[in-house]
Amino acid sequence: MLQKVKQEERLRLSCASPDRSSDCKIMDGKPSDQLNKLRASNEKLQSEVTLQEPIPLLSPRLNKSQTYEKGGTETFLRSTDGLLNNGSSASAHSTSSKPDFSILKEEICLDNLSIKELHETFKATFGRETSVKDKLWLKRRIAMGLTNSCDVSTTTFIIRGKTLVRNKVTEENSKSVDTTLTKDQVVVNDNCKDLPSNPTNQMEDQGVLSGKIFGKSDVESGYKSEDIHMEERAAKRVRKPTRRYIEELSEVESRECSGRFLSSVKNTGPTPSSPKYIARPVSNVRSDGTVVVTRQDSLGGSGVLVPYVSRVRRGRPRKNFMALMVISKAEKEKQPVFTCRSEHQQNVELENLDSSRGNSDDNVVTVPTAKGGTRRKHHRAWTLTExxxxxxxxxxxxxxxWSEIKRLAFASYTYRTSVDLKDKWRNLLRASFAQSPTDKGMKNSRKHASMPIPAPILLRVRELAEMHAQSAPDLSSGKLAGRSGRNVNEARTGYL
DNA sequence: ATTAGGG
DNA sequence: CCCTAAT
Structure with a gap:
């Protein structure tokens, strides 16, 4: 019962959530021919995309949500009218609509960055280094990368001249945009040649064309409203003190001392020189991806040598990995015999592409589990695009x-489980809130620690976080909650 | 099977 | 990341 309500609520929220981005209405004033063309193609593309990626646009969900709470969602809907109107709901406001939208353009000047900084940004964007010294090139590339990855939905970036422009919709100040925008605007088409990212999701990217808007409709900041990060979310899910994990660990420890038969399987052999040590290689084989068996593969007739990295251990070892170890050993020996290509090939391909863009190494570091055995901690650095x-x-x-997001947005990334997404999001939240108040926190100490996430993104994260913080707990509090304004336009001290 | 949280 | 508890 209650759950149902909850679900509906979520549904509503998700529908209402911003950015059904109607593309080109950016240029409120005078749509040029170019613009129209653009729009046309864009729409076409979008409809195509819709086929494989259900967008609530016309779905009953939207309607439902509309009727669900009439007055309530008004603000949301308003923010998404534009082109949307012709599709679904009433054309309440005729299409001649006055410039409801405007652009609050914020320029992210790549120009101001030094080459070194550009390099860092580049690395973060594509996950690989570059040796190019050409500033212009770098800027272009980065800009492209950013735009490209945002694409499908609601991109917030467009390229204009030499700078990256971030468009933002605001309902309050409807100042017109300079029409020159149309002229200089370079619409970045997704199929950016050799962009190393996005190995397999061309379909997804097809729907690109920038121009889209991420309409976070900030409403009139009527209420000052308190800060969200105050209360760490009222009711966290309560947890009974975990036990299994602890048990397991302690078990391991004790086992280590006694050095029983299990230890051999677990290859934690207390004495590396002991005969039991043979168990060792099993785990190692997989760990150092370089030693892996390779086989000839007539892939595309080129006869490339593909690492025979069976997909077997792609996923992390679940529960009892001791058992799995044995199994995987068996599988390794067995695999070369029968080669089921099709699927396997795909995977290989994927992995190749994947690794080619930066983390060439299968960052599967074996972490000596403190006391226990060795556990693989495959670490895949998150690229900016991700x-x-x-x-x-x-x-x-x-x-x-997360599962939804995993399925739709991360369809092509075989790794990155929904849990990973969740974790990453948590980190992002932390970063976005922690870093902005004062950046003096971490000095220059860690230069290459990890590429700082570009400010705009953190900003978005924060925005989303706030949205959720204020809309989730509400439910019983009634609808009056005039979405606390709080213009999130704080000057960005960011990097970009 | 998915999600939230702790470590 | 990994792991568990809760749903």
Whole structure:
């Protein structure tokens, strides 16, 4: 009962959530021919995309939500009218609509960055280094990367001249945009040649064309409203003190001392020189991806040598990995015999592409589990594009719908489980809130620690976080909650 | 099977 | 990341 209500609420929220982005109405004033063309193509693309990626646009869900709470969602709907209107709901406001929207353009000047900084940004964007010294090139690339990855939904960036422009919709100040925008605007088409990212999701990217708007409709900041980060969310899910994990660990420890038969399986052999040590290689084989068996593969007739990294251990070892170890050993020996290509090939392909863009190494570090055995901690650095996809996904489906996001936005990334997404999001939140108040926190100590996430993204994260913080707990509090304004336009001291 | 949280 | 508890 209650759950149902909850679900409906979520549904509503997700539908209402911003950015059904009607593309080109950016240029309120005078739509040029160019613009129209653009719009046309864009629409076409969108409809195509819709086929494979259900967008609530016309779905009953939207209607439902509309009737669900009439007055309540008004603000939301208003923010999404535009082109949307012709599709679904009433054309209440005729299409001649006055410039309801305007652009609050914020320029992210890549120009101001030094080459070194550009390099860092580049690395974060594409996950790989570059040796190019050409500033212009770098800027272009980065801009492209950013735009590209945002694409599908609600991109917030467009390229204009040489700078990256971030468009933002605001309802309050409807100042017109300079029409020159149309002229200089370079619409970035997704299929950016050799963009290393997005290995397989061309379909997804097809729907690109920037121009879209992420309409976070800030409403009139009527209420000052308190800050969200105050209360750490009233009711967290209560947890009974975990036990199994602890038990397991302690068990391991004790086992280590006694050095029983199990230890051999677990390859934690207390004495590396002991005969039991043979168990060791089993785990190692997989760990150092370089030693892996390779086989000839007539892939595309090129006869490439593909690492025979069976997909077997792609996923982390679940529960009893001791058992799995044995199994995987068996599988390794067995695999080369029968080669089921099709699927396997795909995976390989994927992995190749994947690794080619930066983390060439299968960052599967074996972490000596303190006392226990060795556990693989495969660490895949999150690339900027991934982060952006994540942010994107959250903005569309809402935080918490990790499986959804996983399925739709991360379809092509075989790793990155929904849990990973969740974790990353948590980190992003932390970062977005912690870093902005005062950046003096971490000095220059860690230069290459990890590429700082570009400010705009953190900003978005914060926005989304706030949205959720204020809309989730509400439910019983009634609808009056005039979405506390709080213009999130704080000057960004960011990097970009 | 998915999600939230702790470590 | 990994792991568990809760749903």
């Amino acid at each position: 982060v952006m996809k994540l942010v994107e996904g959250v903005s569309r489906y809402g935080a918490g719908r």
